[in-house]
Amino acid sequence: MEPDAEETAAARARVDALLARLESAAFIGFSGGEARDLGGLPLGREALAARLGDTPQPPAWWDPKQAGFALAGADLSDAHLEDTDLTGANLAGANLAGALGRSAGFAGATVEEANFAGADLSGARFTGIAGGEANFDDAMLEDAHFGGAAMRFAKLRRALLDGANFDGADLWGADFTGADADYTHFRGARLDEVKLVGVNLTYADFEGASLKKTQLSGSRLRGANLTGVKLDGADLSGADLSETSLVRLNLSTCDLRHARFAGAWLNGTRMRVDQLGGAVGEEIARDYVAAQASYLALEQNFKSIGSQDAASWAYKRGRRMGRFHAGAQARAAWEKRMGPDLARHGYQWVADRFVEWLCDYGESLSRIARAFVILIFVFAVLYGLTGGLIPEGGDGRATYNPLDLVSYSALNMMTANPPEIGVKPVGRVTNLLVGIEGAAGIILMGLFGFVLGNRLRR
Secondary structure: OOOOHHHHHHHHHHHHHHHHHHOOOOOOOOOOOHHHHHHOOOHHHHHOOOOOOOOOOOOEEEOOOEEEEOOOOOEOOOEEEEEEEOOOOEOOOOEEOOEEEEOEEEEOOEOOOOOOOOOHHHHHHEEOOOOOOOOOOOOOOOEOOOOOOOOOOEEOOOOOOOOOEOOOOOOOOOOOOOOOOOEEEEEOEOOOOOOOOOOOOOOEOOOOOOOOEEOOOOEEOOOEOOOOOOOOOOEOOOEEOOOOEEOOOEOOEOOOOOOOOOOOOOOOOOOOOOHOOOOOHHHOOOHHHHHHHHHHHHHHHHOOOOOOOHHHHHHHHHHHHHHHHHHHHHHHHHOOOOOHHHHHHHHHHHHHHHHHHHHOOOOOOHHHHHHHHHHHHHHHHHHHHHHEEEOOOOOOOOOOOOHHHHHHHHHHOOOOOOOOOOOEOOHHHHHHHHHHHHHHHHHHHHHHHHHHHHHOOO
8 A cells, every 4th residue: 555545544544533432422522632633634624524424414523504523612722733624614612722733724614712822823724714703812823824714803912923814804803912923914904993013014915905993003014015005093103114115095094103214115195294293203212313214204205295394394303313313423422532523423413403593404484584683683792892883973982872783783784785874893803793794694695595485486
């Protein structure tokens, strides 16, 4: 006899013994190591249906309503089910906690309220199952197949789901809290009101899925495919969306507080500044380089949807992240006593801080006007201290009249040449101040015109 034939015959003999035991009046449940060893047995719907014969009364091991193996409520905890075929079986309420079921077949089975907690089900096939409220907490489900499964309110907390396939599954209200699900497929799945809090969903594929009111707070969606996803009312607070495609999605009803967007593809994505909670997640974590990239992505997106004020906000926040990064590098250089680095980063921080104060990185006309007013009064005080403004036709004594000093300073700031208002500057120091103030005025006027032009173009 060929080896495969020997294995088939042995499996058939084991199935015969199992079914006979199930039909025995003395059978009270699966117990003991041998009784729980169902590894590799063909116990699927087709294999068992061929054994029914013409008996009018179905045997105890057959569920006529389910048309499959009758295991409802069975205790199969820690059972050996590796490569076992249980397609179409009725496992409703069964206990399979800790079972070893790698590559087992559960396609079309009923597993409602069944307990698979802590089971090893890597590569198992659950396609088309009815699994409402089934418990897969802490189970190993790498590369398992749940395509088309009905699993409303199922529990998959802390489950290992790397590479699992839930395409087209109905997972309404399921709980994946703390699960590890990178490279998992959810194409076309229904994930409304699902808990995906703190889940690793790196490079997961959600194309065409529905995630309405789904809780994704703190989840890692780096590189995930969200093309055509419905996210109405979803909670994405603190989620990592870096390197994720969010093109033309409607996020206007989502909670985006402190979400991360560094490297994300944002274009035509509907969202508002007030949804971000004042800062992106990278800024909260003090990762200023990534925060700058995150604000750049947001700025480009806000421009694409015509929200210029929001784009201005994102641009200014991004520039501020550059200043914060320079400050952090300067502090590090100070602690390490690295003079050249301290000078370089310190200069960058001071320069950025000055530009922010002066014009809010080229976005604020009011700040430029404030600088005008401050410089006018500063130079008026300096003219008074030097005593270099002499009234024409007078006795040659300097004027200290505040109106004369402020008027001369203001007109000198606004015109290219020293003003002629009956007061003239005398002395090298005063003439030097006149030239410096005139140059500052020219620079500020040019900057004011540049910012005004930008605002008008918007």
